[in-house]
Amino acid sequence: xxxxxxxxxxxRDGLQNEKEIVSTADKRTLIQKLVDAxxxxxxxxxxxxxxWIPQLADNATLVRxxxxxxKDVRYWALIPNQRGLDNAIDCGxxxxxxxxxxxxxxxxxxxxxxxxESLSSLKxxxxxxxxxxxxxxxxxxxxxxxxxxxxxxxxxxxSLSLDLLDLGADEIALGDTTGMxxxxxxxxVIALFIKEGIPASKLALHLHDTRGTAxxxxxxxxxxxxxxxxxSAAGLGGxxxxxGASGNAATEDIMQLFESMGMQTGVNxxxxxxxxxxxxxxxxxxxxxxxxxxxxxxxxxSKNTA
Amino acid sequence: xxxxxxxxxxxRDGLQNEKEIVSTADKRTLIQKLVDAxxxxxxxxxxxxxxWIPQLADNATLVRxxxxxxKDVRYWALIPNQRGLDNAIDCGxxxxxxxxxxxxxxxxxxxxxxxxESLSSLKxxxxxxxxxxxxxxxxxxxxxxxxxxxxxxxxxxxSLSLDLLDLGADEIALGDTTGMxxxxxxxxVIALFIKEGIPASKLALHLHDTRGTAxxxxxxxxxxxxxxxxxSAAGLGGxxxxxGASGNAATEDIMQLFESMGMQTGVNxxxxxxxxxxxxxxxxxxxxxxxxxxxxxxxxxSKNTA
Numbered sequence: 042x043x044x045x046x047x048x049x050x051x052x053r054d055g056l057q058n059e060k061e062i063v064s065t066a067d068k069r070t071l072i073q074k075l076v077d078a079x080x081x082x083x084x085x086x087x088x089x090x091x092x093w094i095p096q097l098a099d100n101a102t103l104v105r106x107x108x109x110x111x112k113d114v115r116y117w118a119l120i121p122n123q124r125g126l127d128n129a130i131d132c133g134x135x136x137x138x139x140x141x142x143x144x145x146x147x148x149x150x151x152x153x154x155x156x157x158e159s160l161s162s163l164k165x166x167x168x169x170x171x172x173x174x175x176x177x178x179x180x181x182x183x184x185x186x187x188x189x190x191x192x193x194x195x196x197x198x199x200s201l202s203l204d205l206l207d208l209g210a211d212e213i214a215l216g217d218t219t220g221m222x223x224x225x226x227x228x229x230v231i232a233l234f235i236k237e238g239i240p241a242s243k244l245a246l247h248l249h250d251t252r253g254t255a256x257x258x259x260x261x262x263x264x265x266x267x268x269x270x271x272x273s274a275a276g277l278g279g280x281x282x283x284x285g286a287s288g289n290a291a292t293e294d295i296m297q298l299f300e301s302m303g304m305q306t307g308v309n310x311x312x313x314x315x316x317x318x319x320x321x322x323x324x325x326x327x328x329x330x331x332x333x334x335x336x337x338x339x340x341x342x343s344k345n346t347a
Numbered sequence: 348x349x350x351x352x353x354x355x356x357x358x359r360d361g362l363q364n365e366k367e368i369v370s371t372a373d374k375r376t377l378i379q380k381l382v383d384a385x386x387x388x389x390x391x392x393x394x395x396x397x398x399w400i401p402q403l404a405d406n407a408t409l410v411r412x413x414x415x416x417x418k419d420v421r422y423w424a425l426i427p428n429q430r431g432l433d434n435a436i437d438c439g440x441x442x443x444x445x446x447x448x449x450x451x452x453x454x455x456x457x458x459x460x461x462x463x464e465s466l467s468s469l470k471x472x473x474x475x476x477x478x479x480x481x482x483x484x485x486x487x488x489x490x491x492x493x494x495x496x497x498x499x500x501x502x503x504x505x506s507l508s509l510d511l512l513d514l515g516a517d518e519i520a521l522g523d524t525t526g527m528x529x530x531x532x533x534x535x536v537i538a539l540f541i542k543e544g545i546p547a548s549k550l551a552l553h554l555h556d557t558r559g560t561a562x563x564x565x566x567x568x569x570x571x572x573x574x575x576x577x578x579s580a581a582g583l584g585g586x587x588x589x590x591g592a593s594g595n596a597a598t599e600d601i602m603q604l605f606e607s608m609g610m611q612t613g614v615n616x617x618x619x620x621x622x623x624x625x626x627x628x629x630x631x632x633x634x635x636x637x638x639x640x641x642x643x644x645x646x647x648x649s650k651n652t653a
Contacts, residue, residue, distance in 0.1 A: 223604065223608045224566045224604075224608070298529065301529035302530070331556060331559030
């Protein structure tokens with residue numbers, strides 16, 4: 042019985058900031074390893090313009106190259122607009138993630154639009170996706186702080202989340218895009234959302250570990266009722282358009298945190314950790330995650346100590 | 348008004364596992380930088396046998412080389428036995444830290460003694476230190492898990508802590524020596540201690556980040572009433588006798604966590620983070636801490652974003 046759901050973003054948010062282009066074959070291997078580890082929600086690429094994120098320019102090729110997702114596995118793709126949705130549908134994508142920002146400045150710098158324009162554009166995209174019977178996740182970035190604006194009003198994030206749910210989003214992923222959240226704030230923001238009628242089951246936490254606080258914030262989220270957490274293998278990642286975004290929360294560190302509290306994720310921790318070693322191999326460097334380093338023999342595995 | 352107290356262990360727990368001997372002059376510079384950053388509690392060395400921890404064999408030389416501690420600063424030294432205490436007193440040390448383990452096996456492997464023998468030996472050391480008017484901190488290792496035994500009974504840790512307080516300890520530093528703690532466990536153990544009459548003000552948390560959980564556990568400790576946290580600059584450190592001990596909680600990451608929650612530590616965060624860069628320079632490698640990397644220009648400082 043899983044009581045924690047992990048949403049893996051390695052192949053999209055993890056890779057998108059890598060300057061050296063990773064081969065489509067390696068991406069396929071990565072995604073296969075994620076499936077083999079037991080991941081059920083895997084964000085595999087983004088259908089943004091190739092010039093925008095060259096690393097993910099092979100989106101359609103990659104999706105077509107993948108074996109069909111096992112019955113209980115959902116492949117997700119990030120979608121910026123109707124054209125992206127069309128391209129994704131052409132490749133057989135059934136689950137999409139949209140994105141906009143809780144900070145007006147970040148939204149403008151990241152998307153070249155006002156928040157109102159974003160909502161208006163997403164309305165069409167979401168309606169079309171829902172009419173195709175697709176699952177729609179909506180990322181809301183910079184909920185806990187913006188690199189341009191600093192503090193972000195939680196009521197703005199709340200209001201945008203209510204709008205996105207009205208437009209058909211099945212889930213809102215609250216993004217701490219540049220790792221500025223603190224645990225008390227996470228609890229306060231989520232308490233506000235729940236008080237205003239958004240159940241915790243409709244929310245996910247997408248945390249970054251820029252300042253080392255991802256797991257503390259994950260724990261705070263857990264205490265507030267959140268059960269879906271985004272992670273990137275070995276903490277790979279960052280956002281090319283967000284100064285300060287460095288390192289997603291490491292999937293296997295989040296898993297270890299919750300497993301050590303007696304929770305189940307449905308993903309195999311040791312296999313998840315091994316993906317960090319695979320990434321080290323293809324990227325040629327050590328990554329920020331902590332637990333995957335257990336597999337390098339420098340840290341004893343917790344399994345050996347119990 | 349400080350409401351979080353940081354106890355810095357960089358020069359002792361941080362350095363003791365380093366294979367390349369750091370010069371005494373560099374250690375002096377490190378300690379001066381810790382003082383300049385505003386640290387009030389600085390563990391500067393250990394008076395264990397030189398053959399045991401060669402890195403700290405310059406203990407007496409280092410202590411004699413240091414400028415006198417400013418009036419509000421306490422230099423601490425780790426003391427294994429009466430001989431260590433005598434040597435420390437000879438150099439002018441006024442604050443000592445003793446150590447033993449909550450796990451019988453870890454105590455035996457680390458100290459070559461039963462826990463009863465440790466208590467008996469510490470009785471004399473602590474009585475003598477107290478009769479000299481010294482401050483005594485008592486480390487209790489492996490409170491939240493042991494690399495040999497796995498789970499450690501919190502009642503054993505409680506009973507040993509009560510004994511150590513009876514022997515004269517001013518503070519018990521609860522050690523998560525190999526980073527096995529989880530936040531729920533931290534809250535349960537500290538609640539037990541408080542329920543059994545040990546006030547949170549007599550407790551410190553000494554966390555390791557082996558599995559990335561140090562800040563989550565620090566937050567859990569904070570919620571339980573703990574206000575003293577051990578840290579090592581940039582997360583340097585580990586215990587040479589504890590398989591799995593890799594990386595102390597990073598001082599500046601802990602500071603940033605609590606500052607972002609509106610707390611004060613009395614230590615300058617930016618100066619604390621710069622010590623990580625100094626350590627990189629003298630050790631020739633990147634260290635595990637997150638926040639100090641803000642100073643490398645790869646991550647935007649939170650100060651710029653507020």
